[in-house]
Amino acid sequence: MTVTVARPAMTTAPEAMTPQAPAAEPAIRTERLNAWYGATHAVGDVTFEIAGRSVTAIIGPSGCGKSTLLRCLNRMHEITPGARVDGQVFLGNEDIYWQGVDAVEVRGRVGMVFQRPNPFPMMSVYENVAAGPRLRGWHRSRADMDEMVERNLRRAALWDEVKDKLRRSGAALSGGQQQRLCIARALATDPAILLMDEPASALDPIATYKIEELVRELADELTIVIVTHNMQQASRVSARTAFMLAGEDGVGRLVEYGKTDELFTTPRDERTEAYITGRFG
């Protein structure tokens, strides 16, 4: 099996697994990452690196394990009953699956945006953005919280649309606005990495366009990993693309990984070529 893995500059010795302060340019590296749901082997032996402050897309047909792989990167996979992970995921030099590492603390550093907008329905727009800090028990003055909410709504390109309805329910916004509210909510805890699981698949084209625009802008400040089944979207927003495919055995594996423009123009694996030319998936 040809697993072509582009390796950016970062290489860390495997023994450097003791928790350390994150590197100045946080990035992710997985080492033989496997994931199961009960007896179902969903992700097999994924080893790859994600460059910091850029957008990396994970594409592939339904059931290829791309969402599962994403959820392994912030330890969200394990909240599913019966789910299991084997292998290593390094944030900087720290293996987040090393014993003693607190999953809750990891999720504080790696934010996540889900497929369906899921603002907290009983909270206002303001409270949704403030939810992260509050749920983590941070105490902030009123003025600091106001400033933090405004800053993150601006980062999510939502401020101008909601500044007059901060007290309204987050569920009263349009679908696209709700999703940007969820992005603002995820940004409010200042994650170094943002994982996005098909963030635009439930949205109309204009809302999708705004999300994509936002993803490109945010890549200046943080590392973004975006799962999408939309190849155009991957080519529009990402610098690198990983193509995953479930084999005959149903196990999702990384087939090809490289610069987005190269992967879409000159794929090295025939399965990648078959997928991007629309012959399956």
Add this chain to the structure above:
Amino acid sequence: MSTAALTVPAWRVHRRRRVADAVMAVLLTAATAIAVGLLVVILGYVLVKGIPALNLAFFTERPKPFGVEGGGVGPAIVGTLIVSALAGLIAIPIGIAAAIFVTELRPGRWGAVVRFAAELIAGLPSIAVGVFVWSFLVRGLLGRYSALAGAVALAVIMIPIVARTTEEVLRLVPGSLREAALALGAPRWRVVLRVVLPTARAGVATAAVLAVARAAGETAPLLLTALGNLFFSTDLLRPIAALPLQIYQYAASPYDDWHAKAWGGSLILVAVIAAVSLALRAFAPRSAR
């Protein structure tokens, strides 16, 4: 069998089906009519028999001695309010905690064990609960009939009701909200307290109020615990009056005046429970009903 059916002309098969269909429809309609009719008759009878007993004294005065007309069930109303409220204070936190345990913390085998235990408690005859609390508190720890013992007995009745209803409304909270909160780096207990419970708050409140209303009408658990009292009392460590006990005592008496008061007491209980249920239906969100 099937070959025999094939020899019958199609129109006869169809006619047989139509007849069976009509008979079943009549039977089901009749069963429904009996059920609804029973409710109407009971409510109507309580209303007709109870209303003549109602006057200001009925609500405010204490019972008169045997054979003396007049007086009221004031102590019983106060007693039922106190005992039910105290039972709610005990049962609601425990029931909600059990529901959180089952849905949020240990949804697997331990959750099933807790759920089964709650079902067993719910299935206990209420007189058995009364006997248990009598031997445990009245004979044992407290050494006397008391409002507190009555509240504990009612709490045992309430806990499984609160737990099961709360469990249902917690399950209605979308998993995506839990995921969103966990992905923000929230510890599990904060997810429950600040996201799951607030989202389900209307349903949880409904569960609590319904359980209190249900238990407020229970008689058997109070017979051996609260005992009853002809005087106004707010002492939690003394026997206390309660509407179901007062109804029981009046209904079993030989006096027409007391029979009327038993109907009046029944009317109050039925009206309060019906009013609470209707109010919840009107105000609770659809998801919580």
